[in-house]
Amino acid sequence: MTALNQPALAVEQAELSLPAADRSRPRFRRVGMERVNWSTTTILVLCSLTVLLPLYVTISMALKSGTQVVDGNAFSFPSPISFDGFVQAWTLTKFPVGLAISLLVTAGTVVATIILAAFASYAIARNWDRKLFRYSFFYLLAAMFIPFPVVALPQIQLTGRVGLDNPVGVIILATMFQLSFSVLLFTAFLRSIPLELEESARIDGATTWQTFWQLIFPLLAPMSATVGIFAFLYAWNDFMMPSLIISDPALQTLPVRQNLFQTQFSNNYNVAFASYLMAMAPAIVAYLFTQRWVMAGVTQGAIKG
Amino acid sequence: MTTTTTIVTGGKAAARRSTRRVEPIYYFFLLPTLVLFTLAITVPGIIGIFFSFTDSIGLGEWSFTGLTNYIAIFSDPAILQSYLFTFGFSVATVIVVNVAAFLLAVGLTAQIRFKKALRTVFVIPMVISGIIIAYVFNFLFSNSVPEAGAALGIPWLETSLLANPDLAWVAIVIVTAWQAIPGTLLIYIAGLLSVPGDVYEAAGLDGASKTQQLLRITLPLVAGYVVINVILGFKGFLNAYDIIVGLTGGGPGTATRSVAMSIILGFNGGDYAYQMANAALFFIVAIVISLLQLSLTRGRNTLS
Numbered sequence: 001m002t003a004l005n006q007p008a009l010a011v012e013q014a015e016l017s018l019p020a021a022d023r024s025r026p027r028f029r030r031v032g033m034e035r036v037n038w039s040t041t042t043i044l045v046l047c048s049l050t051v052l053l054p055l056y057v058t059i060s061m062a063l064k065s066g067t068q069v070v071d072g073n074a075f076s077f078p079s080p081i082s083f084d085g086f087v088q089a090w091t092l093t094k095f096p097v098g099l100a101i102s103l104l105v106t107a108g109t110v111v112a113t114i115i116l117a118a119f120a121s122y123a124i125a126r127n128w129d130r131k132l133f134r135y136s137f138f139y140l141l142a143a144m145f146i147p148f149p150v151v152a153l154p155q156i157q158l159t160g161r162v163g164l165d166n167p168v169g170v171i172i173l174a175t176m177f178q179l180s181f182s183v184l185l186f187t188a189f190l191r192s193i194p195l196e197l198e199e200s201a202r203i204d205g206a207t208t209w210q211t212f213w214q215l216i217f218p219l220l221a222p223m224s225a226t227v228g229i230f231a232f233l234y235a236w237n238d239f240m241m242p243s244l245i246i247s248d249p250a251l252q253t254l255p256v257r258q259n260l261f262q263t264q265f266s267n268n269y270n271v272a273f274a275s276y277l278m279a280m281a282p283a284i285v286a287y288l289f290t291q292r293w294v295m296a297g298v299t300q301g302a303i304k305g
Numbered sequence: 306m307t308t309t310t311t312i313v314t315g316g317k318a319a320a321r322r323s324t325r326r327v328e329p330i331y332y333f334f335l336l337p338t339l340v341l342f343t344l345a346i347t348v349p350g351i352i353g354i355f356f357s358f359t360d361s362i363g364l365g366e367w368s369f370t371g372l373t374n375y376i377a378i379f380s381d382p383a384i385l386q387s388y389l390f391t392f393g394f395s396v397a398t399v400i401v402v403n404v405a406a407f408l409l410a411v412g413l414t415a416q417i418r419f420k421k422a423l424r425t426v427f428v429i430p431m432v433i434s435g436i437i438i439a440y441v442f443n444f445l446f447s448n449s450v451p452e453a454g455a456a457l458g459i460p461w462l463e464t465s466l467l468a469n470p471d472l473a474w475v476a477i478v479i480v481t482a483w484q485a486i487p488g489t490l491l492i493y494i495a496g497l498l499s500v501p502g503d504v505y506e507a508a509g510l511d512g513a514s515k516t517q518q519l520l521r522i523t524l525p526l527v528a529g530y531v532v533i534n535v536i537l538g539f540k541g542f543l544n545a546y547d548i549i550v551g552l553t554g555g556g557p558g559t560a561t562r563s564v565a566m567s568i569i570l571g572f573n574g575g576d577y578a579y580q581m582a583n584a585a586l587f588f589i590v591a592i593v594i595s596l597l598q599l600s601l602t603r604g605r606n607t608l609s
Contacts, residue, residue: 120339273441
């Protein structure tokens with residue numbers, strides 16, 4: 001047993017897959033007579049089918065022709081492969097408009113959340129001895145207790161009255177709901193930055209504004225990434241808020257546009273699934289390229305928040 | 306925790322701090338956010354609570370009715386049912402998600418092949434919109450599952466789960482768990498990686514079996530992560546909306562109507578004030594759970 005530990009440890013150290021120090025623990029599940037635990041590997045591969053099968057169904061349904069899809073068989077392979085579904089979905093849901101609005105809402109929420117939360121957190125952390133700033137911290141934090149449904153109806157009325165029943169209104173509201181969690185992360189991080197660092201910048205003549213942008217904001221980068229990832233996942237995927245706040249269907253985000261296939265065209269499965277696939281794909285592709293940061297960011301955010 | 310007063314040198318800055326005047330720029334950093342926050346969340350909250358004491362239908366005239374709405378809520382079977390459903394569903398989902406995510410995390414931190422690829426795959430559901438994946442599963446539950454049920458001769462699977470008032474919630478738990486497992490999984494992986502390896506070596510030398518190690522060593526050492534996951538998950542699931550809309554729309558009948566859903570439907574049903582009272586109660590529930598969270602996680606992950 002113990003003799004097997006060393007090579008196992010070496011393998012573990014060699015294949016650091018997460019930045020979060022995999023090497024800190026060697027194997028502890030059944031290893032049998034070899035280093036690689038094949039039984040666990042097999043079980044996990046089988047489990048991964050629960051994730052992959054729905055994705056396979058989405059892709060294969062999207063690639064079927066309108067005549068093949070009516071048999072309702074989810075798992076059959078598309079034959080012939082047809083792109084009709086994509087062509088129709090593209091025009092039916094006005095995909096380019098939906099994508100542009102989703103991107104606008106997501107980018108707006110991510111940027112606004114990072115900047116406003118970093119501003120507020122910096123002011124709060126550096127003036128903690130002042131009542132206004134200290135109470136503001138708890139005030140902003142209190143929003144963590146408020147679920148969106150609780151304030152949704154008055155918000156729908158208010159946004160309608162002031163002409164914000166559109167994607168801009170969603171950006172503002174989504175940002176405000178992300179704020180408390182983000183301020184919590186940023187202030188915790190700001191307190192760990194030694195004040196001497198800032199003092200030396202000030203001695204060199206930098207104003208607070210310059211100090212923030214040239215020293216503090218770059219130091220906050222890892223936290224900004226975490227805050228940004230959470231804001232991204234929320235804004236990109238949310239259905240509830242845009243469906244309630246945005247009053248003009250032509251200005252809806254991608255997820256909300258998909259309800260077209262529940263009311264009309266409900267039997268055009270190939271079109272519906274092509275549309276679902278186009279709505280999912282951007283986030284999945286983005287995730288595949290940034291998964292290191294996404295995994296680290298989510299872990300950090302959940303544990304520190 | 307005062308962060309000032311430690312500076313002795315550095316003329317201007319030190320002087321400014323010693324007189325304890327706040328630089329105006331800090332107000333610029335904070336105040337716009339405070340104002341926006343107040344307008345976007347606090348004001349609607351106050352408006353909602355205000356109207357919960359009236360008979361408003363959301364527009365037009367209204368008059369004060371005191372506690373009528375609140376009294377009515379406690380004897381309303383539809384509201385009671387929505388709370389029972391929401392809590393039952395949340396508890397079930399929390400259990401499913403945490404058991405599955407913990408076991409997956411144990412597997413994914415073991416000596417396995419394809420570790421990176423498997424982690425990548427298991428996290429994918431996190432980046433997919435709940436409403437869209439609910440539509441995909443809606444198709445599977447309506448077509449593929451009944452077909453499989455018929456082929457295998459399992460009577461209760463032959464009709465769609467979603468059309469069965471007694472079982473529709475199972476479908477909602479499955480899809481919600483499908484989407485919620487990745488976030489929970491990542492936290493458990495972090496927790497498992499924080500357990501020093503030599504603990505297991507020592508246990509192995511003392512003759513502890515793998516199952517014993519898992520239950521007696523791993524589980525207690527990651528207990529803090531379990532608490533975080535259970536509470537974060539529970540708070541999230543209480544607000545269930547998107548996935549239910551995509552799967553059952555609250556049906557059949559009102560069998561799977563969550564609290565969030567009944568509040569939102571208040572606009573259509575003309576009982577705006579009534580649902581605002583419901584929202585106020587729901588807010589209190591959320592506060593109680595959050596306070597529970599604070600008391601349970603205090604000391605484990607305090608600020609700083």
